[in-house]
Amino acid sequence: MDFAMSAEAEAFRAEVRQFLAEHVDAETIAAGRDGTIHSPALHRAIAERGWLSGAVPAELGGGGMDPMELCVLVEELQLHQAPADALGVAVVAVSMILEHGGEHLRTAVAPRIMAGEALACLGYSEPESGSDVAAARTRAERRGDHWIINGAKMWTTLAHVADYVVLLTRTDPDAPKHRGLTFFVAPLDAAGIEIRPVETMGNERSNATFYDNVVLGDEWRLGEVNDGWAVMKTALKYERGIAGGQFPSPPVIEAAIDWARGARRADGASLIDDDEVRHKLVRAAIDVEVCRSFAYHTAALASDGAMFGVEGSMTKLFASESYKKHCAWFFDMMGAHGLLTGDDPDAHRDGLIEEHYRHAPVTAIYGGTSEINRNLVAESWLGLPRSR
Amino acid sequence: MRQVVRTRYSEDQQAVAEAFGELFAREASTEAVRAAEAGCGFDAGLWRTLAAAGAPGMAVAADFGGGGASLVDLAVVVYEWGRRIAPVPLVEHAVCARLLAAVGGDSQRDLVAAVAAGELIATLAPGPLDSGGVARLVPAGAVADVVVARRAGDVVVAQSQPASRARPNTADLPLADRDLSDAQTVASGAGAEDAWKRALSEWKALMAVAYAGLASEVLYMGVDYTKQRHQFGVPVGSFQAVQHGLADAATRTEGARLLAFRAVCALEAEQTRRSDGARLASMALLFGAESARFAADRVLQYHGGYGYSAEYDVQLYYRRAAGWLLQLGDPSAEIARLAHTDLGLKATEAA
Numbered sequence: 208m209d210f211a212m213s214a215e216a217e218a219f220r221a222e223v224r225q226f227l228a229e230h231v232d233a234e235t236i237a238a239g240r241d242g243t244i245h246s247p248a249l250h251r252a253i254a255e256r257g258w259l260s261g262a263v264p265a266e267l268g269g270g271g272m273d274p275m276e277l278c279v280l281v282e283e284l285q286l287h288q289a290p291a292d293a294l295g296v297a298v299v300a301v302s303m304i305l306e307h308g309g310e311h312l313r314t315a316v317a318p319r320i321m322a323g324e325a326l327a328c329l330g331y332s333e334p335e336s337g338s339d340v341a342a343a344r345t346r347a348e349r350r351g352d353h354w355i356i357n358g359a360k361m362w363t364t365l366a367h368v369a370d371y372v373v374l375l376t377r378t379d380p381d382a383p384k385h386r387g388l389t390f391f392v393a394p395l396d397a398a399g400i401e402i403r404p405v406e407t408m409g410n411e412r413s414n415a416t417f418y419d420n421v422v423l424g425d426e427w428r429l430g431e432v433n434d435g436w437a438v439m440k441t442a443l444k445y446e447r448g449i450a451g452g453q454f455p456s457p458p459v460i461e462a463a464i465d466w467a468r469g470a471r472r473a474d475g476a477s478l479i480d481d482d483e484v485r486h487k488l489v490r491a492a493i494d495v496e497v498c499r500s501f502a503y504h505t506a507a508l509a510s511d512g513a514m515f516g517v518e519g520s521m522t523k524l525f526a527s528e529s530y531k532k533h534c535a536w537f538f539d540m541m542g543a544h545g546l547l548t549g550d551d552p553d554a555h556r557d558g559l560i561e562e563h564y565r566h567a568p569v570t571a572i573y574g575g576t577s578e579i580n581r582n583l584v585a586e587s588w589l590g591l592p593r594s595r
Numbered sequence: 596m597r598q599v600v601r602t603r604y605s606e607d608q609q610a611v612a613e614a615f616g617e618l619f620a621r622e623a624s625t626e627a628v629r630a631a632e633a634g635c636g637f638d639a640g641l642w643r644t645l646a647a648a649g650a651p652g653m654a655v656a657a658d659f660g661g662g663g664a665s666l667v668d669l670a671v672v673v674y675e676w677g678r679r680i681a682p683v684p685l686v687e688h689a690v691c692a693r694l695l696a697a698v699g700g701d702s703q704r705d706l707v708a709a710v711a712a713g714e715l716i717a718t719l720a721p722g723p724l725d726s727g728g729v730a731r732l733v734p735a736g737a738v739a740d741v742v743v744a745r746r747a748g749d750v751v752v753a754q755s756q757p758a759s760r761a762r763p764n765t766a767d768l769p770l771a772d773r774d775l776s777d778a779q780t781v782a783s784g785a786g787a788e789d790a791w792k793r794a795l796s797e798w799k800a801l802m803a804v805a806y807a808g809l810a811s812e813v814l815y816m817g818v819d820y821t822k823q824r825h826q827f828g829v830p831v832g833s834f835q836a837v838q839h840g841l842a843d844a845a846t847r848t849e850g851a852r853l854l855a856f857r858a859v860c861a862l863e864a865e866q867t868r869r870s871d872g873a874r875l876a877s878m879a880l881l882f883g884a885e886s887a888r889f890a891a892d893r894v895l896q897y898h899g900g901y902g903y904s905a906e907y908d909v910q911l912y913y914r915r916a917a918g919w920l921l922q923l924g925d926p927s928a929e930i931a932r933l934a935h936t937d938l939g940l941k942a943t944e945a946a
Binding site for chain 2 (some may be wrong): 208209210211212213216275464479482485486488489490492493496497500501503504506507508510511518521524525578580581582584585588589590591592593594
């Protein structure tokens with residue numbers, strides 16, 4: 208056993224840091240605060256470096272980056288607060304296309320996404336189906352050599368800046384729910400697609416997308432008809448390396464230390480000398496090291512060619528739940544001042560902790576809720592009976 | 596060989612884990628743990644078996660009569676020890692043996708050899724001596740023949756007959772006071788400071804590993820019980836409220852295991868490269884203790900009334916989960932040290 212990075216991986220980390228120093232400044236981070244956590248320039252630069260295609264498995268025609276180096280890339284992007292939400296989605300979309308797509312998707316769509324020229328978004332969830340994703344009701348009906356799509360998707364984040372949506376549809380309403388699904392990659396400029404913003408408590412902009420008699424040629428179909436669930440399973444696999452989310456807390460902890468250094472308690476003592484504050488800072492730092500241990504472990508498993516599933520659930524569960532806790536601790540620590548948002552000129556660090564406090568809840572929801580992940584741990588790790 | 600991140604046991608380590616897993620399952624059953632509780636929390640027969648298997652000195656250099664194994668290999672054994680909450684002071688002894696080999700050198704060659712062989716049991720007193728030269732509540736103090744301590748910057752060692760009587764305590768650990776007034780100095784100055792800190796870090800990292808073992812075992816106790824126990828016509832383990840508590844405990848336990856082994860690996864690597872072993876050891880111990888207590892608490896709760904009964908084994912784990920960490924002293928002092936060393940906060944920053 209050895210948890211230390213190789214010299215090569217550390218050299219790669221230095222390269223990533225150099226890159227981020229050049230491409231992510233305060234302005235780039237602030238631009239993500241308009242609600243769209245995506246910087247076109249940064250996204251293209253990452254793609255030009257070969258890191259987007261690198262995250263796509265080699266056997267599919269991607270760069271097949273070493274999983275440890277991919278882990279380092281994802282870690283550094285998060286630690287630098289790089290607005291890179293589009294990266295993971297792009298990697299998942301390209302991987303799905305290269306594994307399941309036909310000639311058109313493979314030659315006309317995947318290369319553009321891989322080069323950072325086009326963006327993808329994911330259309331799995333619907334107004335009536337979130338965690339129960341296989342209950343999707345958006346209909347795709349075959350009409351001769353093309354398809355007619357009708358329905359609605361929820362949480363199609365990035366759809367307003369993206370070129371394609373990876374769409375989960377129902378093609379056989381009479382089959383059992385997992386057997387009547389088919390995937391498509393739809394161009395978002397197709398007639399009949401409407402994108403409406405969904406505003407969130409955390410200022411992030413997501414979307415609801417509506418599909419009204421959208422006509423798609425069969426070349427936009429992704430995978431076999433009624434075999435969508437098999438495609439979905441591979442999508443979940445591709446998400447694991449690139450999804451991120453293991454390191455949301457460090458900027459919050461750093462800001463909390465900065466605040467505590469300058470603040471005084473009612474009795475005049477410096478807040479940074481307060482035992483309770485120190486304990487919370489240490490406990491948060493420990494949680495970050497637990498997240499790092501999980502991240503290195505899952506990457507090492509991938510390096511060994513081992514598939515992991517439930518370890519990913521544990522990582523996501525622990526990281527998002529501890530992040531929520533840290534945000535609440537340090538938000539509370541600031542008292543009334545902590546309520547000030549970035550719009551107030553006196554807000555500490557442009558309201559960084561306040562903003563994280565509002566953002567944190569979603570991390571325990573998207574990409575697999577904490578409850579779904581606990582179910583998976585209970586069933587797959589502990590072998591407890593299935594419960595719903 | 597190119598160094599790569601490996602978070603799983605090697606084949607050899609797997610074999611060691613299996614061999615010692617079987618040994619502890621056989622020799623350190625919960626019946627044996629209960630029997631030891633009736634005495635001073637020590638099983639002499641188990642200690643002899645471990646000594647015959649080479650465990651007490653396995654991570655001492657071969658030059659000193661040890662097994663020459665790495666700290667990581669030792670941790671593999673300690674994990675199995677933790678799973679069985681085995682009533683022998685394996686961690687204190689193993690750390691102390693390495694410390695004595697590091698500072699004792701040639702002057703203590705016979706002592707180190709006897710400790711490495713497990714003929715003498717050694718321990719360390721983590722806290723300061725009182726004004727009379729007595730170390731209070733020494734871990735394994737009731738059974739150790741050799742006690743190593745810190746006295747005015749020196750590392751000192753005393754060899755004396757243990758009382759074989761423990762101070763009655765929550766976790767039935769062999770805690771006892773030891774008079775170290777006639778202890779001999781074996782190291783002074785910066786070398787003593789470094790060696791002592793290193794030994795404490797090894798103790799913390801290995802206890803963190805043991806905690807991960809304890810937590811995983813108590814967790815499986817909970818899984819087994821809640822699968823068998825039926826209420827309202829279904830297994831208790833089919834209730835989502837129960838499943839989610841166990842899933843949280845499993846997640847923390849796995850996180851604790853990874854952080855603990857990462858700390859051990861970092862301490863091992865310190866011999867050859869810069870590493871953050873001390874910091875990780877301290878973090879791993881705090882997180883491991885918290886995770887193990889959480890797991891034991893959930894599993895006791897999901898046993899219902901039986902969990903509270905002396906007859907069931909959960910309570911054995913519950914008490915040790917609390918006790919192991921406290922042997923070091925007040926955990927908030929450990930947190931305060933981390934605030935200082937890890938977060939770079941001064942002892943007092945008031946300006």
